[in-house]
Amino acid sequence: MxxxxxxxxxxxxxxxxxxxxxxxxxxxxxxxxxxxxxxxxxxxxxxxxxxxxxxxxxxxxxxxxxxxxxxxxxxxxxxxxxxxxxxxxxxxxxxxxxxxxxxxxxNKSVMKSKLRSAGVEVARALTISNIRQLVDAGDEIGWPVVVKPVIGSGSMNTYKIHNREEAASFLETPQADWFRNSRYQIIVEEYITMKGEYHCDAIIHNGQVVFFVLQRYFSPLLECTGAWGGSIMIGKGDERYDKISAIYPKVVKALGLKDGVTHMEAFWTGTKFIVGEISCRPAGGGIPKSILLKYGIDLWDAFTAASLNLEYNHKASELIPGIIANIDLPVQTGRLVDICTIDELSSIDGFVSADLSPVGTLFSEPLNSSSATGIVYVQLQSDAELEGTLQQLKERYHSAYES
The missing domain is CATH 3.40.50.20 (Rossmann fold)
Incomplete structure (x- = not known):
């Protein structure tokens, strides 16, 4: 070059x-x-x-x-x-x-406006310039609401506010001060009652979705910061896979991406998806590696190639049968002074691989939805096996911190 x-x-x-x-x-x-x-x-x-x-x-x-x-x-x-x-x-x-x-x-405000204009269903939202407008915005949208900066990631500085009384109390907190000092506007959007939160990771070439994988978060991101988390792949025969495959091309066309990698989050209501947000970069946490293990597709290589105006071979191969789940190990603030070994974890059913933080790693605030002491990758035949695998993992995992 x-x-x-x-x-x-x-x-x-x-x-x-x-x-x-x-x-x-x-x-x-x-x-x-x-x-x-x-x-x-x-x-x-x-x-x-x-x-x-x-x-x-x-x-x-x-x-x-x-x-x-x-x-x-x-x-x-x-x-x-x-x-x-x-x-x-x-x-x-x-x-x-x-x-x-x-x-x-x-910019989530610009994004939602473009998607809404293209006929893609998104949460109702208002953009405000001062956190003091939160109560009025919530009254207009309807409680509960989610408040966050228009630019941000990993559930950082993102809060669910249940009612106007809670909003008034929130305005007196250090978290509200962060919004006052931020360079960004604030988006206040309706909280979607959902059956699950999903993410879809794709490669875009010449404006077309040429590869994508749908996965379900174990629990909505606002509920799992620092806790047991992760996501599990959804098989291609599932109705949710068909639903998201119909939406994704509309999203990409509305936002105008020609080449790159996208990470989209969406809420499943039980009958349809409502798009939360999308970014044109690889996902965080164990998502890229889970896709690499399953399909041999490296989203970071695809993203880098697109950024350099180079071609990337996006032809997938099924390297591991069944479905892959990536499991985030819980984390807390402090310096990690002890953690289990990979050998201790490898005896769980379906174990594929694991990445663990080394002793001495310092975890500090703010933690976000990608924060973890490590990630374990497992092979499953169905979603129903996940609970048992998680229980096995919880019995073997241990860690210790010092403040």
Whole structure:
């Protein structure tokens, strides 16, 4: 590749690890924040900004880099870096997802407006500029509501508010202060009564959905931060699979993505899906690896290739029969001082593999829906086997922390 590649990134270590498979490390410039320094190899070309979401600050760094060696591509894998990555591509006339499309995927208010206009069912919502408007917004939409920043991920700074009294109390909390100090607007949306929350992960090529996998979260994301969590694949013969396959192309067309990887979350009411939100980057947690184990499809490689304007072979092969579940091991704040071994966990039924955090790992607030001390991957023949497998895992798993 002629020219340098900018990786505009936060703490997503997978992004750099996969990018160096395509581009020599010497040809990569990482724009990040100082708190993420330790996540990169010591020889990485690091360039610091105070906030990767600040387009002016990032552009100043990018222009200096471009003046010495032209920029060939921009990779922006985190929710906060998506819009600025699109802005850089538009500014420097680079291939890939431009600002308008990136903004539609990153900004939940813009996203829902575009989807609603395209006939895709989404939750009713209002966008407010001040958290003090929460009570009025909830009264207009109807309680309970979910409140969150228009740009964010992993259930961070996302809250379910049951009624106007709870909303009034919420306004006096440190959590409300976060919204007051945030650069982003706030979206207040109806809470969807659901039978389950699902995610669908796809590869998009030439504007078409060429590969996707549907999975069900064990419980809605707002209910499982730090606890036993994860998701399980849904078989292709299931009615839910057919329902989501009819919706997904409409979502992609409405938001205008030509090439890339998407992660969509949707609520199943028992008869239909209501789309929650979608992003044009790989999912977090164990989702990408579960798909790699099952189908041999590497979503991070597909995302990186699309960002570099390269082709990716998206032909899937069924490497493991049945369905795969990825199970998040519970976590709490503090330094991990003891954890079970993979050998202890490997005796559970259907065990495939596991990734565990090393002793010494520090977990700090805020935890989010992807926070875990490790992830266990299991093979099942049906959804009905999950409860028994989880029980076996709970009997074997142990960990200890110090504050």
């Amino acid at each position: 002629n020219g340098r590649v900018i990786l505009l990134n936060s703490g997503k270590t997978d992004a750099y690890r996969h990018l160096v498979k395509f581009v020599p490390a010497t040809g990569i410039d990482v724009i990040t924040e100082r708190k993420y320094t330790a996540l990169y190899p010591t020889n990485t070309n690091l360039h610091y900004v105070n906030d990767i979401a600040d387009e002016t600050e990032v552009l100043n760094v990018a222009r200096k880099l471009d003046s010495s060696d032209s920029i060939a591509a921009v990779v922006s894998p985190s929710e906060r870096s998506l819009p600025v990555g699109g802005y850089l591509r538009t500014y420097f006339n680079l291939p890939g997802t431009g600002f308008d499309v990136a903004w539609g995927f990153a």
